[in-house]
Amino acid sequence: MALRSTKGSVSASEGNEWSKLSPAISSKKPAASTASADELLNARRAERTYKVDSAAVSGTADSVFGGHDSPVDSVEPFKPVAFSGEKVEEKTTGSEATSVSSAAPVDQSVRFSTIAEKEEEAQRRAEVREIAVKDRPKALKLRATLIALTIPFVTLMLAIRGVASAPFLWLTYHRPGFPEDSYGFSPDERMTYGSYGMDYVRNLAPESYLANLKTAGGHNLFLSSEVGHMSDVKMVLWWATLGTLLLVVLALLASRSLRNRAPGVIRKSLFAGALIALVLMIALGVLGALGWETLFETFHHVLFPQGNWQFRMSDTLIRLYPPQFWVDAAIAVAAITLLISLLLLALTWPTKYRRELAKRRAEERLELRRRLTEGV
Template structure:
């Protein structure tokens, strides 16, 4: 009985760990200067009312450097383009990005330890791969539902996300504020869309991969 409960607990841990690892990976993709360049180069991307294209890109890269922990807030203050509310929000974003990195690494370690634990308990490879398959499929289903909701009401999700992770309320800005000039609504819509697409591709590939591996293991067992 205790053994069954323990295995079910490990199964839940694996299901939770996998999407957290993918979140951390995908956030790193967005926090890449190349993504900014690609996004800003789009023909229909809104132009800034206050900044020229080169200035906006360089300033956005400075913001990126700050929230990734590569520089301190002087890189923002020295420009004299950000008000205290914007700097306060970026400080919160910096903390969240750092926590996401640690969460991804922690989840990866937990996933590996969980697999080794199952192996040490004599759990068959077929069962372990089944746990991983279930985790990938669960992630795929969740992201599919999330994509449907985001299509129906993106603003609801956007506002909800900020209320949860930035309860301080310093995430709302005027249209003339620098952060809005750098990151208009289209930027966030495109970024969310990319995250969803990456998640769908990754979870689909993992689901298929674990399914094929599980099928192979099952066939090998029958031949023995």
């Protein structure tokens, strides 16, 4: 009988050990934790039983077949037996004959193969249990940092996409004090044409989506330079969105098993990320208040180094999205980011209850590790 490879079966069985270990940590009831720990401890005792059986059978085999440590003289003299049905009558020198129950002849090769398999299984389970005991997650600090850094990007992207929408455009056009178009666009025309621009940067339409738009007089609504700039804006927004989604996926993968194996780490990471987003937005707000024009131009120089973002006041883009629109948009982005950050801070604030809960779960895990290590 071919023996299975121990190394190949350790990783495949690790999930089974964790299926027993995870409920013990995640459960709030001591009884459930104890039951899960007992299952692993019983498995440990079973392994010891396998080893005892192996030693006993090996000793018996040596005594029967004359092992290296057994002198031949120690073997009892052979006594002839007569097989009759399922009974064996032992021939003795006396007049009495003792009848004993006979079993089928034992195939020693099969018996030894079974023992080897049991020892292999015991070794495999011991290795998997060792992995479960030494369960500190790999790259814990790196994973916590990745989760924390994802939060500012997510909050900022949600705010930007919220502002690049028709509802925000309507609120801006209709708020008191917003400047009217001095070149003749009515509020309805402004809303219609402006919505096309907002939709274009968020959808997957080609440049013809804007290039084919006509005014009431039959002229092209946007110049080719304006369409090119809007196409650049669209590419920047979509790449930023895809990058943020990739960070979210990586953060979700990094957070796997941390809730059970490192209690409190996810909450601390989310709290740190919300705090970073809050501080960053406050810093940008201060810079904007001290020098809005400088901040606006620096932003465009970084994202659009080709320099096609400057237009005349009579161009359609400036008439639809005048300088005041960008001031309002920046304020809205800052407000949405601050709101999300404050909400996340409130949900992850290290209150006494949350600290004690994480501490209790960590202590339960340490106790389980101790019991698995000592086998008590």
